[in-house]
Amino acid sequence: MMTMLNTLKRFIYACLLVTPTLLQAHEAHEHGSQPQGAALAVSLALDENGTLWRVAVEGGRVIVQASTDMGREFDQPRKLNASPQKIGTDGDARPKIAIGPEGNLYVTWTQALTKPYSGHIWFSASTDGGRTFSTPVIVHRDRAEITHRFDALTVASNGRIYVAWVDKRDLHAAQANKQAYAGAAIYYAYSDDGGLTFKEEQKLADSSCECCRIALATDSDGHAVALWRHVFDGGVRDHAIARFSGQPLMEAKRASFGNWKVDACPHHGPALARGGDWGWHMAWFDGGEKAGLYYARMDGEAWVSSPARRFGLPEQQAGHPALASRGEQVWLVWRALTAQSAIVMLAYSDDGGRSWQDAVQVAETGGRADHPQLLTQGDAVWLVWNTANDGLVSRRLLP
Amino acid sequence: MKQMLSLPAGLVAVLLGLLPAMAQGADFLPFRGDSRAAIEQAHAGRAMILTFWSVDCAYCMEDLALLGEIVRRHPQIALVTVNTDDDNGAVNAAKVLDKAGLPAHARWRFATQDSDRLRYQIDRKWYGELPRSYFYDKQHRVKAVSGKPDSAWLHGWLQEFQAVRP
Known part of the structure; x- marks a missing residue:
């Protein structure tokens, strides 16, 4: 009898835990602005x-x-x-x-x-x-x-x-x-x-x-x-x-x-972009104790890379990088999460990735967000970023 | 029996009303931003392995088999699995999990489209690699492990628990 009662108690406890979430799920489905399953x-x-x-x-x-x-x-x-x-x-x-x-x-x-x-x-x-x-x-x-x-x-x-x-x-x-x-x-x-x-x-x-x-x-x-x-x-x-x-x-x-x-x-x-005649820009996520986003130059003849340089803040989940390059200019963007939003951060180099200006935030959205992408056309470099709340965000990156 | 009958009638009605909903849920509980805390609370004072897996992750199957073996040999350790697939993947999730032959345990599934946000709420240091498991001892000191746990470490961690003979 006691076992039955205990089982029942556990069941009640489980139900109480579950009830609010079930109701929330239902509400979200009814009123959410994004159709379920929209990728x-x-x-x-x-x-x-x-x-x-x-x-x-x-x-x-x-x-x-x-x-x-x-x-x-x-x-x-x-x-x-x-x-x-x-x-x-x-x-x-x-x-x-x-x-x-x-x-x-x-x-x-x-x-x-x-x-x-x-x-x-x-x-x-x-x-x-x-x-x-x-x-x-x-x-x-x-x-x-x-x-x-x-x-x-x-x-x-x-x-x-x-x-x-x-x-x-x-x-x-x-x-x-x-x-x-x-x-x-x-x-x-x-x-x-x-x-x-x-x-x-x-x-x-x-x-x-x-x-x-x-x-x-x-x-x-x-x-x-x-x-x-x-x-x-x-x-x-x-x-x-x-x-x-x-x-x-x-x-x-x-x-x-x-x-x-x-x-x-x-x-x-990872992400990859052609540098000058010398080689390639690489960005990637590395896990484990030093988890985070890294960048290095790769020599296209010797296939030897420069020391990996870390970007992004710890515990902001910096990752999913994109790279674009024109001449000695390099743009590196990545996605990060803050308590309220998803953001895209940009780091810029004008010397082929040897040195970098301080990273700046270039886009923010309140809901779900895809990985950022970089597009180049003529002189322009564009960030494009698909988001649930703000649609397709596009920003021309300077300079 | 008396005690059972003495449950407030309203609560009984709520519980009965829930039964169809729970059955429909294909036995996955909806995992949300506060679920990790709720699961920890529900297992307070008890060792637990909380593991996240996906049907799309070959390593997850090996890992689930290992974790299943651990809790079978050490029944004092609770197992909680959380499937991270979106609605497309979840069609297969229950089947795949059934096939894994785990002992009966609490099965959860991500109940949001924004799995990145959910992961951030679960653990900011988890970047989405799978399997991802959290080993709680009785005091709920927790060790996070991506992929297969190191066997020397696992052996040490299990010293605290008495094994049953297979």
């Missing part, structure tokens, strides 16, 4: 006319919209996939958009399949200035229901399209042979005909982290450089960098040395 994860690109292009996911469709006023209003959505798919928009997953030198628009996304962690990378192009988009195709030849996820997309100045992603075919092959294999792999494919066809995918590196975005950029020769979180010996999740073109041009080199040893999914990939 904030978008990607943006600026064309040479100053039109802002946005790709997002709505109701299982990848949608592309244009704005001629830097994001205050967008036109009617173009739906790229005819039938709804489950499309990754949480953590570091989001659809991507890039613009080629001839003005073509390219979009990639990851469709989640039925098996856990599995996915296919889709691609669609517009060659008529965004009026219509091609029937989407899967980029990779391997169609196994395994991980092909975290698509990254960039276009070189010669028009070559690079798509890179996280791929687990080598992990599964190793497992089938009862061999050890750490992490996943980085694969890529490229197209020299505006996305009509992609060359068969190639492996860039073994043992990447499984769930972080890949940072992808191109140099003036049309080569690509990828920066990603990697699994080094002993489960250390630092970053690796590699240059590639029609084929890999180097072995992956270690790019960060935080020695964060963790068997976990950080969901927190």
Whole structure:
């Protein structure tokens, strides 16, 4: 009897704890301004006319919209996939958009399949200035229901399209042979005909982290450089960098040395921007005891990085960086949280990232907020930031 | 029996009214900004492992299996799991958690779209890596662990508790 009573008491206690939250949840659903499930994860690109292009996911469709006023209003959505798919928009997953030198628009996304962690990378192009988009195709030849996820997309100045992603075919092959294999792999494919066809995918590196975005950029020769979180010996999740073109041009080199040893999914990939002829700007999140946001210069010949420099305040969750560079100017933005709001902080350097001005806050919002992105067009550098309460925030960054 | 009957009629009515709501919740309790404090309070004086996981995190499955084994061998340690997936992921969350074969325990799920804010309220030093677990001893001295707990540390932490034979 006593046991029954105790059980009942516990049940009552549990209910009392739960009741207010259930009611709140109901209210929030009724009156919240954001529809439930609306993903904030978008990607943006600026064309040479100053039109802002946005790709997002709505109701299982990848949608592309244009704005001629830097994001205050967008036109009617173009739906790229005819039938709804489950499309990754949480953590570091989001659809991507890039613009080629001839003005073509390219979009990639990851469709989640039925098996856990599995996915296919889709691609669609517009060659008529965004009026219509091609029937989407899967980029990779391997169609196994395994991980092909975290698509990254960039276009070189010669028009070559690079798509890179996280791929687990080598992990599964190793497992089938009862061999050890750490992490996943980085694969890529490229197209020299505006996305009509992609060359068969190639492996860039073994043992990447499984769930972080890949940072992808191109140099003036049309080569690509990828920066990603990697699994080094002993489960250390630092970053690796590699240059590639029609084929890999180097072995992956270690790019960060935080020695964060963790068997976990950080969901927190790096940022990369081309510096002058000397190399690359890198920004990344590092975890563990010294968790925070870091920046370093990477020499593009010797592949040796400068000492990591820390940005952001402790306990403000500084992270999800974006980088832009023009000549010796460098803009680094990141998202941080305060007690009331989400903010975007900006650090600026006019000497190629050797020294930095004090960071300043450049945007703030009261509700949910996406990762910040930087866009360059002509002389202008723009911060674009998708928020639940204030829509798409855009700020031209000075100088 | 008398004591049971002596519950205020109004409270009984409230509880009965709640039953359908709880059943509908697919047995996840809604985790909000104040839930960590509420869970700590509900387990005051008792050791506890509070762990955050996602269906999208391969390491989480291994970790849940390990934590399940720990609380099975040490029943005096309470287990509380919190799923961090958004509404899309949560469709599978209950199935995945059932498959993990954990002992019966309190199952929670993030009940907000703003998981970044929620994480900030839970622990400002947690940047979203998963799994993320908090090991509370009886005095609720707490150790935060990202990923798999270091086995030497875990061995030491478990010294305080008596193991049952498997």
